[in-house]
Amino acid sequence: MTRRFAALLVALVTSAFCALSLGGRLYYFLAVLFALLIVFSFISCLWARNSLQCRLYIPNHKVQRGEQMEVQLLMRHGCLLPLASIQCAYHTPLGPQQCDFPTAPLTDYEIGLTLDSVHVGTFSVSLDAIYVQDLFSLFRMKKTLKNQQDAYLVLPNPYPIDKPEVLPGDDGSAALGRTQEDYNAPEDTRAYLPGDAMKRIHWKLSSRRRELVVRRFEMPAPPDTLILMDAAQPQAEKADDIPFLRDALCETAVAVAKLQMEDGSPVRMPLHGKNATEFVSDQAEGLSQLKEMLAARSFAEAEDFARILRLELRRMRRTGAVVILTTRLNAGIVEGITSIRRMGPSARLYLCTRTPEDPELIPYISRLQHHLVEVCYVTPA
Numbered sequence: 001m002t003r004r005f006a007a008l009l010v011a012l013v014t015s016a017f018c019a020l021s022l023g024g025r026l027y028y029f030l031a032v033l034f035a036l037l038i039v040f041s042f043i044s045c046l047w048a049r050n051s052l053q054c055r056l057y058i059p060n061h062k063v064q065r066g067e068q069m070e071v072q073l074l075m076r077h078g079c080l081l082p083l084a085s086i087q088c089a090y091h092t093p094l095g096p097q098q099c100d101f102p103t104a105p106l107t108d109y110e111i112g113l114t115l116d117s118v119h120v121g122t123f124s125v126s127l128d129a130i131y132v133q134d135l136f137s138l139f140r141m142k143k144t145l146k147n148q149q150d151a152y153l154v155l156p157n158p159y160p161i162d163k164p165e166v167l168p169g170d171d172g173s174a175a176l177g178r179t180q181e182d183y184n185a186p187e188d189t190r191a192y193l194p195g196d197a198m199k200r201i202h203w204k205l206s207s208r209r210r211e212l213v214v215r216r217f218e219m220p221a222p223p224d225t226l227i228l229m230d231a232a233q234p235q236a237e238k239a240d241d242i243p244f245l246r247d248a249l250c251e252t253a254v255a256v257a258k259l260q261m262e263d264g265s266p267v268r269m270p271l272h273g274k275n276a277t278e279f280v281s282d283q284a285e286g287l288s289q290l291k292e293m294l295a296a297r298s299f300a301e302a303e304d305f306a307r308i309l310r311l312e313l314r315r316m317r318r319t320g321a322v323v324i325l326t327t328r329l330n331a332g333i334v335e336g337i338t339s340i341r342r343m344g345p346s347a348r349l350y351l352c353t354r355t356p357e358d359p360e361l362i363p364y365i366s367r368l369q370h371h372l373v374e375v376c377y378v379t380p381a
Helices: 003-022 025-051 173-179 203-209 239-261 284-295 305-318 331-342 362-370
Strands: 053-057 062-064 068-076 083-092 095-101 109-116 121-134 140-144 149-155 186-191 213-217 224-229 267-271 277-281 319-326 346-352 374-378
Touching: 003 025, 025 083, 025 121, 025 140, 053 121, 053 149, 068 083, 068 095, 068 121, 068 149, 083 109, 095 109, 149 284, 203 213, 224 239, 224 305, 239 267, 239 277, 239 284, 239 319, 239 346, 277 284, 305 319, 305 331, 319 331, 331 346, 331 362, 362 374
Parallel strands: 062 149, 224 267, 224 319, 319 346, 346 374
Antiparallel strands: 053 068, 068 109, 083 095, 083 121, 121 140, 121 149, 186 213, 267 277
């Protein structure tokens, strides 16, 4: 009910009282007219609300950050009486919104909405309610909508970076050589050639054949590029900076993976937490899967990143380069990174922060650089 209804109801009561008191036909006419207006408005609103159908539809559930997401709202109603307005209330990541539908009956209407994809993540759009108002604005009825919600992913948009490199004097063969030191699984044997290592000689077989025979091993795959990302809630001075830091982490990780996979280099990226998973690929086509995995992360885990770095030390035997992404530095994280570097692979740290000149970071950065860890700063957009 609206204020107009309250005023009309007062006029109706007054006219009916005057008609009964004075017996004037004009007052009877006015009372009947006001009553018909109220009945007409109530029936039209009730009819429209009960016959109204509304649906939310997202054609494409994935979009790159910075692009616009298209959302469709579909509506139809069967009320043949005229209406003043049909208003839809919906909720987006930017907050509650409203839009108006045409009021013509028995017609399918479609309204397209465009939402800005500001941050990486999983977001939802929901239809909350439909408000119907009669021609004379006496009633405004609400129809609550249930299960009218759809989600979409905002994927990281990588930016150009420098390719992670192995240390000077090591073209990757050192890491590859470490994988060849396992002599328990020979693939075949062959005749000895000058320059073969003595420890590869198969002495028993050589004594039977009366010639030197060496073991031939399977050629191992190239060393991996390991990406380790701190998936805990980003550390920021202001709460408004947290989504921007998350964007920087995800887009830097995708940029590193893209650069490596374009050359056919294998990339591994374990994602720890409640729903632990791991991305493994050496083909550029797998980049879309990585984007979806990162967009689905909540970045609300309480996992200790220093402990994760210690757990990943077991991978260093087959790793050629390690890329670490975080928004924080402390003694535990620095010790984990230096331990990785001491295991042999090259290491690059991407520190996502708005305060790279923070004096508390200087001792940690100096220690990392002392252990030949490359440190790069990423400032969120």
